[in-house]
Amino acid sequence: MIGQQLAGNLVNGFVLGGVYGMATMGLSLIFGVLKIVNVGHGAFIMVGAFITLWMFSSLGMSPVFALPVALITGMALGFLIFSTVLRRLIKAPELASLLATFAIGMLLEEIAKNLFGTEFRGYNWETGKLVLPMTVLPMSKIYAFAGSVAITVLMYFWFKKTRAGTAVRSVVEDSDGAQVCGVNVSWVYALSFAIGIGLTVLSGVLLTMFIPVGINPYMGGSYTLKAFVVAVLGGLASPYGAFFAGLAFGLIENGSYTVFAALPGVEPFALTRFISFVMLLVILLIKPTGLLGAK
C-alpha cells in the first residue's frame, strides 16, 4: 500500500522535478554570467503564471500559446530591468544587487496584487489522463515535463553550438579574458539576463499545470526557496546542472512527503518544506559548488 503510494508520488515528483529544474535554469544562468543572485526569482514565475491564467480565462487560449508570449514578455522585462537597474550594479557590492533584485520582485508582486487581488485563482485545462499502474497523471503535466525537457535540450545546444552561446560561456569562464578576446561583455550580460528572466517567466507557464488553484501574487516566495535549493544542488552557475538537480529535488520532495505522511503526530506538508530548507543548508555546508556536475 505505502509502496504503491511511494511509487506514485515518485512518478509525480519526477515529472514536477523536471519543471522545477527548468524553473531554476534562469537563476543559474544569471548567477553564472553576472554573478548576481536574483532574489526576486519567484516573482517572475508568478508573472508567467498570471500570463497563462489571463490568456486562458480572458482570451480562451490554450497554455501552449502562453509559452511564446511568456518568453517574449520575460525577455523584454529582463532587458528593461537590466538596462535601467542591474547594469549599474554589476561592479557594486553584493548588498546592492541583492537588495535591488529583492525590491524588483517585491514591485512585481505589488503590481500583480493591485491588478488581480490576493485571492488564489486557477484554471482548468482538460487534456485527458494517463493511467499508470501506481498513479494517474493528467496529460497536461506530461506536456509540461516534455516542454521542460525540450527547452533544456534547446538551451544546451544554444550554449554549445552557437556563437552567442560560446560568448556567454567565455564570460562565465573569465569575463576579463573574454573582453580581451573581443567578446562584447556588456552585451553578453544583457542577453544572459534577458534570457534568464525569459526562461523563468516561461517556467511559470509550465508550473501552472501543477497548481490547479494556486495562482496568487505572492506564490513566488516558495518557488524562490525551491529554486535556490535546486540551483545550489546543481552547482549554482550551471543551467543544465539545474535541470538534473530539479529532477532530484522533485523526487526527494515527494518521496519525503510520503514518508512523513506515514508518521504519526506530524504535519507532512509543513515538514516537507522544512526539509527543503535543511537540504539547502546541508549542501551549502558540504559542497557549496554543488553536488552535481561541478568541479
Next chain:
Amino acid sequence: MKAKHTKYLPLLPVSCAYFILFLIGKNVAGMWQLMAMLAFYCALGQAFNIFIGMTGYVDFGYVAFLGVGTYGMALSVSRLAGFPNLGLGVVVIGLILSFVMAGALSVAVGAVALRLRGAYFAIATVGVNEGFRYLIEGARIWGGAEGIIFSGQLTETLGRDTASSLSTFWADVMVMIVAVIAAVITVGYMRGRVGYALTALREDEDAAKVMGINVTKYKIIAFITSASLAGLLGACAWALKVMYVFPPEAFQIQYTIEAIIIVVLGGAGTLLGPVVGGLIYGLSKYWLAVVMPGFQLLIFAPIVIFIVVAFPEGVVGWVKRRAKGTAIQSYLL
C-alpha cells in the same frame, strides 16, 4: 585616535530622538500608539543594522529571530503561570528566554551560514524563516500551527491592571530601551575592535583574512548581537502587546522587508540611519495607510531600487559626507 569622551557623543542625537518620541507619546493625547510604532521601526532598524550595516551581508531570514523571541515570552508566561509568587518574574524570565532563544537560533544558523560568503550567505538565509516556521508547524512544537494564546495566564499571574498597563505602555517603553541598548552597542562596536575588523571585511574579505583578522569570529559576534536584540523586540513589541503567538504571524517576511527598507533608506552602517529610516518609513507608512491603503509596498519598492542604484549611502550617509569637517561631524556616526 579620538579622545575617550567624544566616543559616545553620537549617541546624543539618537537617544534624544527616542526620548522625544516618548515625551510626545506620553503628553499628547492619542499619540502613544503612533509613537510606539515609530519607536518599533527605529528599534528594528537599529538591531538589524548591527549585522547588515556593519558586515554588508544581507540576512533575508531576520524576522525568524523576532518570531523566536515572541515564542520565548509566550512560553515563559504560559508554562510558568502555575507557579505562585512569580508575578512580574514571568516577564523577566520571558525576556531572558527570548534573548537566549534568539541567540541560540542565530548560533545554529550562523555556524552554517556565516562560513559562506556574500551571495551564498544570502541564499542560505532565505530559507531560515520559512524553515523554522514549518518546523514548528510540521513537528507540532509549541502548539504547532495553533500557536499559543496566553492573555488569560498573563492576567491571572499579574492581575488585570498590571497586565493591561504592561501591554499598552510598558511593552512600548521596553522597545525604546532595547533601541537605545542597540544604539549603545552599535557605537561600542563601531568605535572598537569589532568595527575595525568588520570595516576591513566589508572592504575586502580576503585581504582582511590575510592580515590575520579572524573574520568569521567578528561576523558571528555581529550576527548573534543583532539576532538576540531582535529576540527582545519580538518579546516586547509582539508577545506582550497582542498576548498570543501564531506561526504565520510571527514569521511574516514582511518585517524583514521593512527592516531592509529602513536600514537602506536611512543609511546602512551608520548609527543614526535606522532612526531616520525608521521615522521616514513609519510616518509615511502611517500616512499612506490613511490616504491610500494597500499601496505602501508598491511605493516603497521603487524607492528602494532607486536608493540602491543612485544613492547607496542613504540619507544619513549623505548628510555625513556633507557634514565632514563641520561641528556636526562629531555627533554623526
